[in-house]
Amino acid sequence: MAVGTTERGALxxxxxxxLDDVNRDVLKMLTVPGKGWWALFGMCVAGVGLFLTAxxxxxxxxxxxxxxMSPVGWGVYITTFVxxxxxxxxxxxxxxILFLFRAPWRQSIYRAAEAMTVFAVxxxxxxxxxxxxxxxxxxxxxxxxxxxxxxxxxxxxxxWDVFAVTTYFTVSxxxxxxxxxxxxxxxxxxxxxxxxxxxSVIALGWQGTDRQWHHFGKAxxxxxxxxxxxxxxxHSVVSWDFAMSIVPGWHATIFAPYFVAGAIFSxxxxxxxxxxxxxxxFGLEAYLTVKHFDAMAKLCLFTSLIVFYAYLSEFFLAxxxxxxxxxxxxxxxxxxxxxxxxWTMLVCNGFVPVMLWFKRIRHSIPALFVISIFVNIGMWFxxxxxxxxxxxxxxxxxxxxxxxxxxxxxxxxxxxxxxFGFWFLLFTRLLPPIAIQELKEVLPPPMRKKKSPExxxxx
Amino acid sequence: MSAQGILASYEYxxxxxxxxxxxxxxxxxxxxxxxxxxEHHIExxxxxxxxxxxxxxxxxxxxxxxxxxxxxxxxxxxxxxxVGGKPxxxxxxxxxxxxxxxxxxGALATVIGLFVLSKLPNVKPAVVYDPEFTAGRYGVxxxxxxxxxxxxRKIMNAEEPIELREGAADA
Numbered sequence: 040m041a042v043g044t045t046e047r048g049a050l051x052x053x054x055x056x057x058l059d060d061v062n063r064d065v066l067k068m069l070t071v072p073g074k075g076w077w078a079l080f081g082m083c084v085a086g087v088g089l090f091l092t093a094x095x096x097x098x099x100x101x102x103x104x105x106x107x108m109s110p111v112g113w114g115v116y117i118t119t120f121v122x123x124x125x126x127x128x129x130x131x132x133x134x135x136i137l138f139l140f141r142a143p144w145r146q147s148i149y150r151a152a153e154a155m156t157v158f159a160v161x162x163x164x165x166x167x168x169x170x171x172x173x174x175x176x177x178x179x180x181x182x183x184x185x186x187x188x189x190x191x192x193x194x195x196x197x198x199w200d201v202f203a204v205t206t207y208f209t210v211s212x213x214x215x216x217x218x219x220x221x222x223x224x225x226x227x228x229x230x231x232x233x234x235x236x237x238x239s240v241i242a243l244g245w246q247g248t249d250r251q252w253h254h255f256g257k258a259x260x261x262x263x264x265x266x267x268x269x270x271x272x273x274h275s276v277v278s279w280d281f282a283m284s285i286v287p288g289w290h291a292t293i294f295a296p297y298f299v300a301g302a303i304f305s306x307x308x309x310x311x312x313x314x315x316x317x318x319x320x321f322g323l324e325a326y327l328t329v330k331h332f333d334a335m336a337k338l339c340l341f342t343s344l345i346v347f348y349a350y351l352s353e354f355f356l357a358x359x360x361x362x363x364x365x366x367x368x369x370x371x372x373x374x375x376x377x378x379x380x381x382w383t384m385l386v387c388n389g390f391v392p393v394m395l396w397f398k399r400i401r402h403s404i405p406a407l408f409v410i411s412i413f414v415n416i417g418m419w420f421x422x423x424x425x426x427x428x429x430x431x432x433x434x435x436x437x438x439x440x441x442x443x444x445x446x447x448x449x450x451x452x453x454x455x456x457x458x459f460g461f462w463f464l465l466f467t468r469l470l471p472p473i474a475i476q477e478l479k480e481v482l483p484p485p486m487r488k489k490k491s492p493e494x495x496x497x498x
Numbered sequence: 499m500s501a502q503g504i505l506a507s508y509e510y511x512x513x514x515x516x517x518x519x520x521x522x523x524x525x526x527x528x529x530x531x532x533x534x535x536x537e538h539h540i541e542x543x544x545x546x547x548x549x550x551x552x553x554x555x556x557x558x559x560x561x562x563x564x565x566x567x568x569x570x571x572x573x574x575x576x577x578x579x580x581v582g583g584k585p586x587x588x589x590x591x592x593x594x595x596x597x598x599x600x601x602x603x604g605a606l607a608t609v610i611g612l613f614v615l616s617k618l619p620n621v622k623p624a625v626v627y628d629p630e631f632t633a634g635r636y637g638v639x640x641x642x643x644x645x646x647x648x649x650x651r652k653i654m655n656a657e658e659p660i661e662l663r664e665g666a667a668d669a
Contacts, residue, residue: 059630062634206598209606217609247534250615251618252533252535252541476534477535484537
């Protein structure tokens with residue numbers, strides 16, 4: 040038989056030697072959490088409280104407690120919706136697209152990134168419900184046979200979005216769950232008491248037999264192949280919520296690729312923001328090496344370039360079009376009421392990532408952490424700029440207006456980060472946050488004979 | 499004669515693969531292997547072909563495509579929205595929905611197919627199973643008539659297992 044040690048990317052994790060080392064290092068995270076975790080968790084619970092209080096207040100008083108008013112009917116809620124959908128995208132990129140491309144650095148981060156996807160879509164999905172105001176009518180979004188046989192308008196991008204986001208949530212949740220089954224089985228075999236019972240249920244009796252692995256591997260590839268076009272379609276559909284209308288600043292054909300690149304850009308930044316503390320707290324330096332962060336930083340830099348190019352081409356085309364409303368929309372972005380939002384976006388997304396050209400910065404974890412925070416902020420403002428500055432000055436000057444987010448909107452926006460953090464913190468303690476079985480695949484397999492000559496020709 | 503089984507736990511991949519190959523050569527065909535991760539050398543030794551999961555994916559996705567297309571067209575005819583001189587059944591506008599439903603149905607069918615084919619959830623408790631299989635050990639389980647059990651044990655022992663146990667891997 041031939042099992043070459045060279046065919047595996049063993050160098051990705053030079054400090055991990057044995058297969059069961061992975062179990063030891065990853066499963067030790069699933070113990071009773073310490074004070075730091077409880078402090079963070081408490082903070083998140085308080086933040087979720089703020090989120091729910093603000094939302095209930097809005098339900099009780101009506102949508103008037105938000106700053107939404109003609110002409111700006113889409114504000115912080117839609118901005119934050121697009122932000123969270125965008126965050127979700129890099130998780131699928133890392134788990135599905137890089138899986139198909141066999142990128143050797145994805146194994147350590149993909150579980151955390153995938154969890155991020157599921158929780159981010161979950162968070163994003165709340166915002167249209169918050170935004171519509173009368174949330175108890177939200178089921179009207181779903182085409183169901185009602186008494187008047189009234190159906191949704193399937194030609195509307197908003198209905199496409201309902202389908203895109205619900206499909207995305209379902210598929211990414213299923214993909215995430217499937218990937219965890221063998222790892223939860225590993226946790227089950229080490230756990231005792233209540234945890235063992237819980238993991239036994241989640242693992243569905245997985246034993247790692249040849250038959251299970253055979254079908255699992257194929258199913259995983261097909262799910263990845265389905266998730267890849269899905270992730271590209273979801274943010275394209277989100278972008279069409281804007282681009283299909285004739286609002287100056289929205290009605291552009293570049294919107295789909297521009298949004299997808301921006302989504303991956305913000306998502307990779309969020310993965311960095313989340314994995315830096317994870318690595319520090321759990322001592323995962325052997326698994327999340329500088330090489331992994333270097334690769335993520337390069338991806339961040341690459342998508343930053345695409346996004347910045349999209350900004351420039353938008354400005355150029357607004358000028359080149361010769362259309363007054365279009366020219367005004369972009370002049371207004373740079374020098375109008377919301378100039379601060381536009382410049383925050385340009386600096387955070389265009390100029391700050393330029394630092395990633397330098398290897399020294401890509402290899403410095405604190406620097407990457409700080410840059411990733413800048414990118415997160417910048418990408419939120421990008422969506423704010425697109426949504427608000429375009430709407431507040433449309434075609435007719437008499438219909439122009441100013442939008443000021445209310446305290447309720449800002450509380451819900453800030454609260455959504457805690458809501459996300461709440462789920463992510465639970466995840467780090469309940470499910471293996473690093474993919475155990477995928478890491479083992481890239482480790483050199485244990486061999487009794489080093490390499491026999493007959494082995495080389497056997498296959 | 500009743501069938502009985504032996505389970506061997508191995509530390510090394512090459513011993514596992516050799517054990518499987520030698521068992522197959524000796525004419526045993528009720529072989530089951532355990533591994534902590536998908537190991538294509540083991541699959542190769544057991545002679546696996548294409549997994550039929552792909553049929554599930556294809557059928558699921560095509561069902562999604564046709565369902566979504568039929569549904570959007572039917573509801574549009576049922577409740578016509580005549581706007582902007584556009585056709586009632588506007589195929590390009592339905593493509594995003596058709597695409598999303600293809601992916602959704604395809605993905606769910608893939609998972610259902612996986613569960614059916616690999617017999618998950620597996621609620622019957624294993625009689626012999628080594629919890630180290632999810633950590634770092636490989637396993638080979640062979641089922642044979644009692645008369646041939648000794649021969650299987652010999653082959654499995656030749657590859658220096660960590661331990662050998664008798665029993666049925668699942669009921």
